[in-house]
Amino acid sequence: MKEKEKFHKQIYDDPKAADDVLLNMDKYPEGSEERALAWDTCNYNDHVKRAKFDGREPISRESPIWKELSKTAAARRAREDRIMRDPNISDEEAVRKLDEYNKWMDS
Secondary structure, three states, X not given: OOHHHXXXXXXXXXXXXHHHHHHOHHHOOOOOHHHHXXXXXXXXXXXXXXXXXXXXXXXXXXXXXXXXXHHHHHHHHHHHHHHHHOOOOOHHHHHHHHHHHHHHHHO
């Protein structure tokens, strides 16, 4: 197994490794596989914890349901990042756009 594949497997399997990637995002360019995988691992770890707290079984990470949820979460994060980093709008306008976007997503 190549070094990159080993690293991806580690991020996939270990929430602490995923946290490390996200805490050191400057090492991983926006849109990189490492960042996306780290976000997915952290989100899945949170899902498993919430399921346990709620007394239910978590969704399998390999299931089509989780994969769709993961894609949706990644798209939402990317959209929110674009809004927050837009140099052509004020902070107040960014907050308003994020609020509108989140209301639309939640409807």
